[in-house]
Amino acid sequence: MNDTTPVPPASGLKANDLDAFWMPFTGNRQFKRAPRLFAGAEGMRYVTADGARVLDGTSGLWCVNAGHCRPKIVEAIRRQAGELDFAGTFQMGHPKAFECASRLVNMAPPGFDNVFFTNSGSEAVDTALKIAIAYHRVRGNASKTRLIGRERGYHGSNFGGMSVGGIAANRKLFGGAFIPGVDHLRHTHDLDRNAFSRGQPLYGAELADDLERLVTLHDASTIAAVIVEPVACSAGVLVPPQGYLERLAAICAKHDILLILDEVITAFGRLGAPFAAEYFGIRPDIITAAKGITNGAVPMGAVFVQGKIHDAFMTGPDAAIELYHGYTYSGHPLAAAACIATLDTLQEEGLLTRANELAPYWEEAVHSLKGMPHVIDVRNIGLIGAVEFEPIDGEPGKRAYDRFLEALRLGALVRATGDVIALAPPLIISKAEIDELIGIFTRALTSVRD
Numbered sequence: 001m002n003d004t005t006p007v008p009p010a011s012g013l014k015a016n017d018l019d020a021f022w023m024p025f026t027g028n029r030q031f032k033r034a035p036r037l038f039a040g041a042e043g044m045r046y047v048t049a050d051g052a053r054v055l056d057g058t059s060g061l062w063c064v065n066a067g068h069c070r071p072k073i074v075e076a077i078r079r080q081a082g083e084l085d086f087a088g089t090f091q092m093g094h095p096k097a098f099e100c101a102s103r104l105v106n107m108a109p110p111g112f113d114n115v116f117f118t119n120s121g122s123e124a125v126d127t128a129l130k131i132a133i134a135y136h137r138v139r140g141n142a143s144k145t146r147l148i149g150r151e152r153g154y155h156g157s158n159f160g161g162m163s164v165g166g167i168a169a170n171r172k173l174f175g176g177a178f179i180p181g182v183d184h185l186r187h188t189h190d191l192d193r194n195a196f197s198r199g200q201p202l203y204g205a206e207l208a209d210d211l212e213r214l215v216t217l218h219d220a221s222t223i224a225a226v227i228v229e230p231v232a233c234s235a236g237v238l239v240p241p242q243g244y245l246e247r248l249a250a251i252c253a254k255h256d257i258l259l260i261l262d263e264v265i266t267a268f269g270r271l272g273a274p275f276a277a278e279y280f281g282i283r284p285d286i287i288t289a290a291k292g293i294t295n296g297a298v299p300m301g302a303v304f305v306q307g308k309i310h311d312a313f314m315t316g317p318d319a320a321i322e323l324y325h326g327y328t329y330s331g332h333p334l335a336a337a338a339c340i341a342t343l344d345t346l347q348e349e350g351l352l353t354r355a356n357e358l359a360p361y362w363e364e365a366v367h368s369l370k371g372m373p374h375v376i377d378v379r380n381i382g383l384i385g386a387v388e389f390e391p392i393d394g395e396p397g398k399r400a401y402d403r404f405l406e407a408l409r410l411g412a413l414v415r416a417t418g419d420v421i422a423l424a425p426p427l428i429i430s431k432a433e434i435d436e437l438i439g440i441f442t443r444a445l446t447s448v449r450d
């Protein structure tokens, strides 16, 4: 079938119905020829527009940590929409935003006394980068403006996040239109030494020393911050080698470089601790979060900062604005209400640490995929798993994409990214549902022949 052949659309939708929405990170023409639509969801499952039930192996887009349409969260949003639809937080406020912030800092690792609200992970990242630069400036170090990301990192789609990000496909369309003064650490992916690692790979802590190379090149007096994901999920689940993050944190501290841990995916229980910083036992200066913060139900992002960073801005006349930055919807009432109800749900059901209990079972299940056709690596950490396929010559990504389609046909949502399939189910998943997910995926791997 060539590209122009019309395919009967699903569910009686006319082709035109799909035209207007320019979909993000999607092959629009291909999608619109054979659309895949979810119309409902509950707990561990989506329901398609055709009424089929699909096991959610990716928590939506890594965000629905407590499972879909949880009653407490749904009710909180409904109630809030009828009580206070909107109140800005520029020079005004509303109680839920403050309650939400207090709840969040009480859950955050020690020292994270303040939180700035955004509407997405991308905005959280750009906010964190700006705060880092401004922090050095208010302390009299105005030359510390350079930002260091990492190859294969993903920090969202805005200019700041794109610039510190290191996924080539996300960058190449935009020529040289990046923010200036950015450099990148080497990535940590090393199949030669670490293929089929269970949990953190053994080899690669020394890759953190790449930061010393950049310090030598640029001088620490020009570097504001390093930003990394604790587990680089969007680039195919790159689990940090043992000792790597600790070493990176130590080098940052030595040179007065802020460490921003981008926990947009890992915060709120994905690894078995509320935050990955605690899981790995490191102490970043700034943490970005989003996604699971409202269980995906209302857009929200957050930037957690150590008290020392916030306090450094609290100088000058009382009435002076300390940080010229913010969004109309920072701390939006619906997002705040959803966040509070999400934290209640996560805490009441023990979901912030549940991945810990499930991790050994999950690890066994995911690693049962070793030996399947074309599988060159299986990796896991917390309630995250990934399978990497040998790429097809000249068609990068096709192998994983075809298996994503086949798994969906068989009743499970998984996420294709490059030649990797990532798995990250809601934290409410049962052992029987883990078996079901891996069973469906195994069948998908067997039935696609290429």
Ligand SMILES: Cc1ncc(COP(=O)(O)O)c(C=O)c1O
Pocket: 119, 120, 121, 122, 123, 125, 154, 155, 156, 157, 229, 233, 234, 262, 263, 264, 265, 290, 291
């Ligand atoms: C680590 C990380 N940072 C930032 C983002 C961007 O978040 P958003 O899509 O909410 O803008 C993502 C999204 O997947 C992410 O994984």
